Amino acid sequence: MTVLRISEARAGEDVLIALSDVSKSYRRGAQIVPVLAGLTFDIRRKEFLALMGPSGSGKSTMLNLIAGIDSPDQGSITVGGENITLLPEAELADWRAANVGFIFQFYNLMPVLTALENVELPLTLTSLGRRERRDRAQLALSLVGLSDRVKHLPSELSGGQQQRVAIARAIVTDPTVLVADEPTGDLDRQSAKEVLEIMQRLNRDMGKTIVMVTHDHRAAAHAKRIMSLEKGDLSYLVEQRLE
Amino acid sequence: MSQWLTLVARNVLRHRLRTSLTLVGLIVAILAFGVLQTVVKTWYAGVDGAVPSRLLTRNAISFALPLPKSYQKRISAVEGVRRVTHMNWFGGIYKDSKNFFPQFAIDAASYLDMYPEILVPDEVRRAFLRERRGAIVGRKLARRYGFKPGDVIQLRGTIFPGNWEFVICGVFDGRDPKTDTSQLFFRWDYLNETLRVRSKAQADQVGLFAVDVVGLDSVADVSQAIDEVFRNSLAETLTETERAFQIGFVKQTEAILISIRVVSFVVIFIILAVMANTMAMTARERLREYATLKAIGFSPGYVARLILAESVLIASIGGAIGIGLTPPVAARLAELSATLFPTLIVSVNTVMLQALAALVVGILAALLPMRRAARVSIVDGLRALG
Numbered sequence: 001m002t003v004l005r006i007s008e009a010r011a012g013e014d015v016l017i018a019l020s021d022v023s024k025s026y027r028r029g030a031q032i033v034p035v036l037a038g039l040t041f042d043i044r045r046k047e048f049l050a051l052m053g054p055s056g057s058g059k060s061t062m063l064n065l066i067a068g069i070d071s072p073d074q075g076s077i078t079v080g081g082e083n084i085t086l087l088p089e090a091e092l093a094d095w096r097a098a099n100v101g102f103i104f105q106f107y108n109l110m111p112v113l114t115a116l117e118n119v120e121l122p123l124t125l126t127s128l129g130r131r132e133r134r135d136r137a138q139l140a141l142s143l144v145g146l147s148d149r150v151k152h153l154p155s156e157l158s159g160g161q162q163q164r165v166a167i168a169r170a171i172v173t174d175p176t177v178l179v180a181d182e183p184t185g186d187l188d189r190q191s192a193k194e195v196l197e198i199m200q201r202l203n204r205d206m207g208k209t210i211v212m213v214t215h216d217h218r219a220a221a222h223a224k225r226i227m228s229l230e231k232g233d234l235s236y237l238v239e240q241r242l243e
Numbered sequence: 244m245s246q247w248l249t250l251v252a253r254n255v256l257r258h259r260l261r262t263s264l265t266l267v268g269l270i271v272a273i274l275a276f277g278v279l280q281t282v283v284k285t286w287y288a289g290v291d292g293a294v295p296s297r298l299l300t301r302n303a304i305s306f307a308l309p310l311p312k313s314y315q316k317r318i319s320a321v322e323g324v325r326r327v328t329h330m331n332w333f334g335g336i337y338k339d340s341k342n343f344f345p346q347f348a349i350d351a352a353s354y355l356d357m358y359p360e361i362l363v364p365d366e367v368r369r370a371f372l373r374e375r376r377g378a379i380v381g382r383k384l385a386r387r388y389g390f391k392p393g394d395v396i397q398l399r400g401t402i403f404p405g406n407w408e409f410v411i412c413g414v415f416d417g418r419d420p421k422t423d424t425s426q427l428f429f430r431w432d433y434l435n436e437t438l439r440v441r442s443k444a445q446a447d448q449v450g451l452f453a454v455d456v457v458g459l460d461s462v463a464d465v466s467q468a469i470d471e472v473f474r475n476s477l478a479e480t481l482t483e484t485e486r487a488f489q490i491g492f493v494k495q496t497e498a499i500l501i502s503i504r505v506v507s508f509v510v511i512f513i514i515l516a517v518m519a520n521t522m523a524m525t526a527r528e529r530l531r532e533y534a535t536l537k538a539i540g541f542s543p544g545y546v547a548r549l550i551l552a553e554s555v556l557i558a559s560i561g562g563a564i565g566i567g568l569t570p571p572v573a574a575r576l577a578e579l580s581a582t583l584f585p586t587l588i589v590s591v592n593t594v595m596l597q598a599l600a601a602l603v604v605g606i607l608a609a610l611l612p613m614r615r616a617a618r619v620s621i622v623d624g625l626r627a628l629g
């Protein structure tokens with residue numbers, strides 16, 4: 001395990017996500033709370049990055065910026081060569097639909113839709129036919145080991161199973177990047193392990209770029225790289241080589 | 244079914260109790276609205292049903308004062324008058340004073356000729372013309388009191404003294420639903436001959452003359468000409484169209500009608516407030532779901548349409564049931580009201596107004612929640628508690 005300064009990131013690597021001088025602050029009443037200040041860094045393609053750091057350091061904020069559901073006050077964010085900070089609202093939504101898979105701490109499945117329907121949902125934004133949508137959703141569910149739960153409503157599934165459905169929903173459109181904010185934060189250790197192993201497999205076997213925010217060192221250990229965010233500044237980078 | 248419709252339909256069923264209560268409110272509101280509108284419309288129905296070529300001549304001083312029967316000849320002589328008939332309001336009590344229904348003493352042949360909306364079967368008409376104490380009763384009245392041909396009934400006079408016996412000759416129907424079939428007609432000659440014996444001062448008087456005019460264009464001239472004939476005589480007349488006469492009658496109750504109208508709209512306004520509250524509550528609870536949809540790539544418009552469709556769907560179901568219940572409830576109310584409302588027929592117009600009210604409630608109730616769900620930022624929405 002090697003510990004490097006962020007500035008030592010190597011040149012010439014295949015960069016997927018580039019943050020350049022990104023600042024973000026929130027207004028709380030009359031007070032302005034700076035969260036990220038002039039943050040610059042790159043995420044390589046096929047990376048599995050764990051973002052750690054104390055509570056309130058801005059991890060979720062950064063993840064939201066990368067995922068295009070929040071916009072920076074300043075600076076640019078480029079994903080796959082596209083500067084998403086320049087995209088108007090509607091185009092950004094289309095961009096997210098095509099490029100980003102979301103995994104949330106509380107799964108955020110539609111409670112009235114079955115597992116299969118939940119997974120199918122993002123595909124209704126595509127031009128795929130009904131048949132093909134079904135097949136793809138089935139395939140995604142089988143990738144997370146839930147082929148036998150397609151007709152279940154979220155309320156009929158365990159937390160771990162719900163999160164796996166959410167992962168299936170995140171990958172069904174074959175997005176470039178998966179963002180996960182505390183994906184195991186609400187799970188017991190066994191379920192967390194299953195979820196993390198699935199994410200690991202998605203990264204290793206399917207080459208998905210994953211950015212995961214977590215508090216849990218055990219979870220972070222599943223990533224290829226761990227970064228720590230301290231007061232809006234990415235200070236350390238931990239790189240670990242996995243088998 | 245498309246995924247979107249699935250979401251809408253299942254969201255409607257999500258809070259069964261809440262949806263049911265809202266539905267009950269909607270049904271009651273749309274029903275009440277329809278019934279009240281129908282009551283108002285029916286009250287004005289006499290005006291709508293008035294035949295434009297018929298004039299009514301009454302005592303210029305009051306509805307309640309009579310005119311000499313002898314005027315009939317002089318009215319007939321006025322140019323433009325085709326025929327004249329006459330009637331008296333009897334105002335008798337059948338068994339108990341709560342049993343109110345209109346009774347008129349008429350000149351049978353001429354009256355029935357001039358009022359074709361009163362449908363009397365030929366044999367009934369013949370019996371009526373034969374039997375001096377004969378009476379014909381409307382379908383609704385017959386049903387209410389079980390009057391059958393051959394029955395002898397007694398009315399206690401309030402305007403004309405004494406007890407009066409009538410023989411039911413048969414039942415008449417209305418040509419159209421607006422025709423009042425809660426009335427009883429009996430023969431004026433019977434009234435008059437009896438009065439000559441019992442109450443001489445009241446004999447040879449009539450309450451109203453009905454005048455049939457030759458051409459519609461001459462209606463105004465004829466009515467003036469009739470009143471001119473009796474100017475400066477002992478009993479001056481006032482002649483107006485049947486329509487004007489009805490309006491004058493309805494005018495007396497206008498304030499009540501306006502109140503009923505206002506109440507019917509207040510009811511809709513209340514259900515709008517209730518429905519808006521339901522939708523606001525529902526949408527607030529689902530902010531995180533809406534934010535998730537938007538994160539995944541669905542547009543704010545998609546989310547807004549989910550809310551709109553849910554609201555309109557609930558309103559349509561409630562509206563449809565309310566509309567469906569209106570005719571039977573109105574009919575029952577007409578029965579309960581005894582003879583106050585001859586019939587309460589729900590017009591197509593009222594049904595359309597009800598449907599429109601339901602639709603407007605559905606749309607307006609959704610507006611604010613739609614705006615909120617569409618506008619809330621994804622990040623804030625995701626933080627919301629589900």
Ligand SMILES: Nc1ncnc2c1ncn2[C@@H]1O[C@H](COP(=O)(O)OP(=O)(O)OP(=O)(O)O)[C@@H](O)[C@H]1O
Nearest residue numbers: 026027028033035054055056057058059060061062
């Ligand atoms: N919408 C907002 N309005 C106001 N302040 C906000 C908002 N979102 C975040 N903040 C503030 O910005 C800072 C960073 O928040 P963020 O959620 O990114 O932290 P985090 O690192 O994800 O923390 P945690 O580990 O607790 O999830 C915090 O101080 C937070 O209070």
Ligand SMILES: [Mg+2]
Nearest residue numbers: 059060061181
């Ligand atoms: Mg966070």
